[in-house]
Amino acid sequence: MTEKNRAWREEYHFANCVIRSDTRELLRDGVAQKIERRSFDLILYLLQLEGRVASKDELLEHVWGNHFVSESVIAQSIMKVRKALGITGKEPGPIKTIHRVGYRFASEVRKAIHSPASHAVSRRQPGPSRILWLPTEGTLDRPDLSWVRYGLISVATHVLHGHGVPTVPASEAIRLHEAVMDGRDDGDATPSGVRETGLPVVHSHIKTCGDRYRLQWRMQLEGTEHGNQIEGAAPADLALRAAQEVALIVRLQAGPHPTAGQEARFLADAAQLVALAVTLDQIDRTISLLATCTGMAQCPLPLWAEFVLLLAQRGDENTPTCTEQLIERARLSQDCAHEGWALLCSALHQLYRHRGAEAVELAMGGVTLVRQAVPHALHARSLLLASHVLATTGRVGEAAALWQEAASIASRHPTQDMACRVHLLRCELDFMDAGSSIATRARCQAQEASRWLGLSPLTASIHALHSLQSCARGDFDRCREELDHAQRAADNGGAAPVRLFVRLQLGNFLARCGDRAGLQACIGELDDPALRTAPLGHAVARWLRARQCHLSGDTAQALPLAEAAMEELADLGIWCGEDQWIFVAQMALAAGNRRSARHLLQRLQARHEHHPLRSRQVTVLAVEGMLEYAEGNAGKALPLLEHACRLARGTLVSNILLFGLTWLALIDGRNPSPAQLMPAGQWVEGTREGRYVRSTLHNKPYWAISRREHPVLLGTATELLPHRVTDVDIAGPSSYAQHLPMPV
Numbered sequence: 001m002t003e004k005n006r007a008w009r010e011e012y013h014f015a016n017c018v019i020r021s022d023t024r025e026l027l028r029d030g031v032a033q034k035i036e037r038r039s040f041d042l043i044l045y046l047l048q049l050e051g052r053v054a055s056k057d058e059l060l061e062h063v064w065g066n067h068f069v070s071e072s073v074i075a076q077s078i079m080k081v082r083k084a085l086g087i088t089g090k091e092p093g094p095i096k097t098i099h100r101v102g103y104r105f106a107s108e109v110r111k112a113i114h115s116p117a118s119h120a121v122s123r124r125q126p127g128p129s130r131i132l133w134l135p136t137e138g139t140l141d142r143p144d145l146s147w148v149r150y151g152l153i154s155v156a157t158h159v160l161h162g163h164g165v166p167t168v169p170a171s172e173a174i175r176l177h178e179a180v181m182d183g184r185d186d187g188d189a190t191p192s193g194v195r196e197t198g199l200p201v202v203h204s205h206i207k208t209c210g211d212r213y214r215l216q217w218r219m220q221l222e223g224t225e226h227g228n229q230i231e232g233a234a235p236a237d238l239a240l241r242a243a244q245e246v247a248l249i250v251r252l253q254a255g256p257h258p259t260a261g262q263e264a265r266f267l268a269d270a271a272q273l274v275a276l277a278v279t280l281d282q283i284d285r286t287i288s289l290l291a292t293c294t295g296m297a298q299c300p301l302p303l304w305a306e307f308v309l310l311l312a313q314r315g316d317e318n319t320p321t322c323t324e325q326l327i328e329r330a331r332l333s334q335d336c337a338h339e340g341w342a343l344l345c346s347a348l349h350q351l352y353r354h355r356g357a358e359a360v361e362l363a364m365g366g367v368t369l370v371r372q373a374v375p376h377a378l379h380a381r382s383l384l385l386a387s388h389v390l391a392t393t394g395r396v397g398e399a400a401a402l403w404q405e406a407a408s409i410a411s412r413h414p415t416q417d418m419a420c421r422v423h424l425l426r427c428e429l430d431f432m433d434a435g436s437s438i439a440t441r442a443r444c445q446a447q448e449a450s451r452w453l454g455l456s457p458l459t460a461s462i463h464a465l466h467s468l469q470s471c472a473r474g475d476f477d478r479c480r481e482e483l484d485h486a487q488r489a490a491d492n493g494g495a496a497p498v499r500l501f502v503r504l505q506l507g508n509f510l511a512r513c514g515d516r517a518g519l520q521a522c523i524g525e526l527d528d529p530a531l532r533t534a535p536l537g538h539a540v541a542r543w544l545r546a547r548q549c550h551l552s553g554d555t556a557q558a559l560p561l562a563e564a565a566m567e568e569l570a571d572l573g574i575w576c577g578e579d580q581w582i583f584v585a586q587m588a589l590a591a592g593n594r595r596s597a598r599h600l601l602q603r604l605q606a607r608h609e610h611h612p613l614r615s616r617q618v619t620v621l622a623v624e625g626m627l628e629y630a631e632g633n634a635g636k637a638l639p640l641l642e643h644a645c646r647l648a649r650g651t652l653v654s655n656i657l658l659f660g661l662t663w664l665a666l667i668d669g670r671n672p673s674p675a676q677l678m679p680a681g682q683w684v685e686g687t688r689e690g691r692y693v694r695s696t697l698h699n700k701p702y703w704a705i706s707r708r709e710h711p712v713l714l715g716t717a718t719e720l721l722p723h724r725v726t727d728v729d730i731a732g733p734s735s736y737a738q739h740l741p742m743p744v
Contacts, residue, residue, distance in 0.1 A: 013110040046105040055102040138206040152239040159243035231451035281456035312345040315535030337376040340369030356393040363389040380409040392573035394611030419449035420458040427465035460489035472652040474681020496534035511547035539568035555590040589739040660740035687743035
């Protein structure tokens, strides 16, 4: 860890071995040997001492950073070094043990120093000269964590070295930081002396969150701000995670390109970067690198697999061509797993073009091929992808079975990103009526994994779906918190589809709460070209404009916008909730267009008959009841909505229907009380319709006297509102004669 990052390359030659400091390679007879990071640090430190004896305490301090390890780790690392050097048996090799003192490198060593110009080919592409990782800000109350302020620098720089990213050594970073602290400008997080170095600077701040720690880091690289907010059980683990993301960003920012004669090395480095990006849920950052790799004849199949998936998720028109290329390469290599993966990506591409039958056929064919190659790294991810396709097309029973299989495989070798992928699909299945929710313990594990990933696309999607669950519980405050977190995560490097999905859910929530300014801002963000041209971009924009027109009382304009949006969003799983169908029905009735509402009901009935689901049955009953009410048959509408509410219990639609059901009960003379609305929680105060129905229930004595009159007068004690209950031919902004007061 005390290796200095110089512009010159140091090589140490001894016996048949070579140690290279810049690339951190140990070559024996010209062949690179596998060696752990600590073991490499140990041998390099001994070499730099030029024969001097290093005590055990010195090694623990300079190689392990005194991270509470025992002396036994030194002996273990010495054994690993000797193995890498090819030393067998009891032969000590070049590293001599000085009894009760320490170790020294006793073999004859020739040191060679090369300038950068002497490299025929440089392995690392141009990038920042060095990264300056400043001491961690924040105070931790525990005395045993006093090392965190300066100790996390060593953890981070060690990780960065392992990924080939040069850094300012920890000792230099501390000295520089302390030397310029007096020159800090008021309100400026970066001291002026640090800015003058011209190096990319990583700032970090840590604090406790219950039994966990939260680390925030940020870095400006070539004019772009990067950062994340991650949580975990140990500060050192968080520094390691943050350093991995910094290493990924720095290396990708350098724009690696293949060099003549070094194509194999370039692809190996690219594979390492892509694997790291998948683990960190930052695969979208690698799209340019993957495009370069797939343009090379020697590109390995795993890189092709990630590239084709990215294209399919983005709805790229080149997806079919690239999918065929992956299939051809997989068949030549007799790799049925990657052939199956290609079919699954093609299924996803077909899905978003409303070719559900083709998508299902491709997905099932892909799963069959992947299973033939078990065990395989793509097995669990393939099952999750197939489950998503099946669930979106309404085959949630088969989708749930695939999810169970994928969850079982992922649990054998759990990783943070796979835990999030499994939980995300579980949320999708619950949203689309797949059955009972995920167990509490599994949910907590997935939430912990999402905190570890921080602001990433997976985290954004999970928080967006959790916001729907909070809304279904009537907890609007929690719902808004989840949506705000989802938006921050989606905007922190998330691809266009994730950003669109989050804004769709945020816009629906703001419209439901009557927040016109917030909804307008949300619609304005959709003018971003990256969002406008993405798959479903126009549909989401139309949908939110329809919600905006509804808030303004312009239902005639809202209806065609909502219908046009639903032509693209219909039956696309999480993109099209059952409440959205109810909103379209309400717009049709509010606009006095019963023909459109009846046509919608017929479509919903055919949809449910094709793929029966409880959630779809709820929508059919609800729209049928809304139509009966609009035609003056409140008595027929009441049992329909009662049945729908029972089936929708615990869902977001349940709270929407509750207000319509309460209104119908009031009209039917069943004398409902305000307590009937208690299960809706903040829906009562948070929505316009909720406040109206509640005020009506509080004025029931006045209602009982006046309901015989025409038109009926309803309202609070201070403000009376004309409200025509039975006259379905007169429409108006304050009239609920044609549609039920439901907060859709």
